[in-house]
Amino acid sequence: MGHSEENSDVAARQKAIDDWLPVTGSRNAKWWSSAFHNLTAMVGAGVLSLPFAMSNMGWGPGATVLILSWVITLYTLWQMVEMHEMVPGKRFDRYHELGQHAFGDKLGLWIVVPQQVVVEVGTCIVYMVTGGKSLKKVHDTLCPDCKDIKTSYWIVIFASVNIVLAQCPNLNSISAISFVAAAMSLIYSTIAWGASINKGIEANVDYGSRATSSADAVFNFFSALGDVAFAYAGHNVVLEIQATMPSSEDTPSKKPMWRGVILAYIGVAFCYLPVAFIGYYMFGNSVDDNILITLERPAWLIAAANLFVFVHVVGGYQVFAMPVFDMIETYMVTKLNFPPSTALRVTTRTIYVALTMLIGICIPFFGSLLGFLGGFAFAPTSYFLPCIIWLKLKKPKKFGLSWTINWICIILGVMLMIVSPIGALRNIILSAKNYEFFS
Template identity: 30%
Template sequence: MADGFNQEEGDSENRIHIMNDEGQIVSKRMVENHFTIPEPDSEDGRSGINKQPEEWLPITQSRKGNSWTATFHLLCSGIGTQTLSLPLAFVYLGWFWGILCLCVAFVWQLYTIGLLVSLHESVPGTRYSRYLQLSIAAFGVKLGKVMAIFPVLYLAGGTCVMFIIAGGGTMKLFYQLMCDDCSSKHPLTTTEWFLVFICLTILLSLFCPNLHSVSLVSLFGAIMAVGYCTTLWVMMVAKGKVDGAVYDPSKVVASDAGRARSTLNALAIIALAFRGHNVVLEIQGTLPSTPNRSSAKSMLKGVRASYLIIAMCFFPVAIVGYWAFGNKIPVNGGMLTAISTNIHHNASKPVLGMIYVQVVLSCVSAFQIYSMVIYDNLEHAYVSRTSHECPKLVRMGIRIFFGGMTFFISVVFPFLPSLALLVGGFALHLTFGYPCLMWIVMKRQPTSIRWWFTLGLGCLGLGLSVLVIVSGVWNLVCRGLDANFFHPR
């Protein structure tokens, strides 16, 4: 009798009670989905199986960060060479619309960062420390993976490729600047400079097993990024305007179709200047969280501090750059190309050399943050298959493999920067669209004004992504493509 009672009590946890048409309560057994964890073969395996897999992966291995480290990561990942193209957007939009669009984009992306930070611990006891995890929680397993896994990995890997092209190319510029009178008859080719750059990043990554361990590197990279932005606009103020600078957008293009295309290009340049949203949740995942103090408080401090500094970089570069060069801003390369050509002979070598070095070191540092997303996914695949932590040798192999892969892509497709609008548009919704849509799905407050506002913002974000892709395709049709496969210049 007792055994029957115990069996019935155990089964009751898997039963559901419903009322039939006659008013009687009927108990039915629920169908269970079983997931079996394989038995470890050794005593070490039995002790390791109890350890949380989150503690094995690079993103969440260490949660000892604070608002300072979050600020360093956000600054290092948020400022890049794309900032130097902002004056080009003003060439197409003019003063008023250029400043207005830049302000709107800045506030918009800052709002979506706030949404991501608030969703990190939106479910009590659960932390979404990866963009993909939050997407799955919001849209379900199948749809969440379809909507996020490709854009997240594509953006992280593609950004690393862009770092190689920008960093390696700038190293070549630095060498040419400092060694134009050198006696070497065999200077390094651009491909070899790419190789030097990726070797530096791989070597540095071997000493950074997890995202928190990159904190000092991020601090250094943030100083370099803020440094070259500040040095550039201060130098332009000191040098003054370029002769013949014009500030009339109507004189840049004559036809209506050309003006429409240039306007789309300007919006795309401004939108793509803001980056790093695909690593915001990962950065917050390095912060500790307790019942008394959630990670959101420390993260929001880091967001406020970092984006105040980012604004102090973006707006002066855009405004002063346009003031100094007007419509003479180069289409490819932005301010970095401008200072290498227009005022090359008027600026001192040490100043230009310092800017080049800062750009290279900033790219090397930011590479560590974005590549950590790829390392985390590859190590997660290993842990899922073996139920063991990644050995150091495997981690080293993953970093060398990814570095070699990105180097190969940068050599095969060295013209990717000329397709920045097209390739960037495919992941732009991660910044302006998806955070809004994930928030409205998880909050479910249709009666709230903020809910409807965020829904509209999310739809606009998806539309903006489509417009940027259209702009990239339109440019490709009008300008063509100099596809120098395997021949970086």
């Protein structure tokens, strides 16, 4: 008698915690909300740096890397969606739970959590800076004669919007924010390539290497690979997004999830490829590392595009912050025995947003650092960690199709993980003399 009562108490407490946590709190999401979340997580403001990445790789290698990345990351995303419910009656609601299932409780946490934290917190900090800079650009474009306002103040404005939105209890409750953000990413990508066509090809456009030496060319190429890896980094939140889907024996959550992913990936191709190819085609190697900077005219359109970037980055911040909130709140409730409450949520989330804001203000050149960190964390979580888990759990036949494809992805992913931080580190060193803290 005593045991079953204890068990039901434990189960009831666990259910109360699950219902309160942001990832598992609400499981009635529709397939299209997975499309918005995935699109918002995937299409970061990174899309605007793709023409620049192309100019560092050239036509052939650039097109190959972009399309190959699209294919590989779609494949690894499919694997993660499939593995979400590979154990009957159990759902891996979080990336690290899948890692723990594959590598054991201790090791699984150590493999997945640090990388996931680097990606998610790193993205939040970069979005702080991007959001602040986009707002500043709107102000400067519309009012060139106004008094110059420091980027730091714009970052504070961005942060205050996010402190309010961060109080949305779970992933499902930010579907509307995600929808708006996903729409914005499609709109500003279209503005970027549409305005490029409108501006026409530069008079003496040059597709040659912008590098002055062969060493330069190699390092620029490495760094461009890092930019591309950063552009395809939605995998860190994919299981968490799938956790919001209902699931039954007839319709497992992978069905609606996969429909959403396909739609999101069509959106990704629609954003990335035209921007990368048309932007590079029009400006050659004179393109800036943000295509919106290369397009100065018409002023109202560029201001609008920057405003859309701002709105999109707000949504992206929320999608990436949710799993972090989930980790912090799980820890507070299960390990430190805080009762699940609104006060706890408001406190932890406000502190988190404030911390990412402070780091963003102190280190406004965090983008270059992300290329460095991104190589270590983005490449594994998106390109090859899912493949390793798949090989370990599904044990496909040696030298069979699945086995071979996974090993190819792992080898390419590991190479990416090694070379992209090298390129980024060199960029950091070269531009370090211009860096100013608290700029």
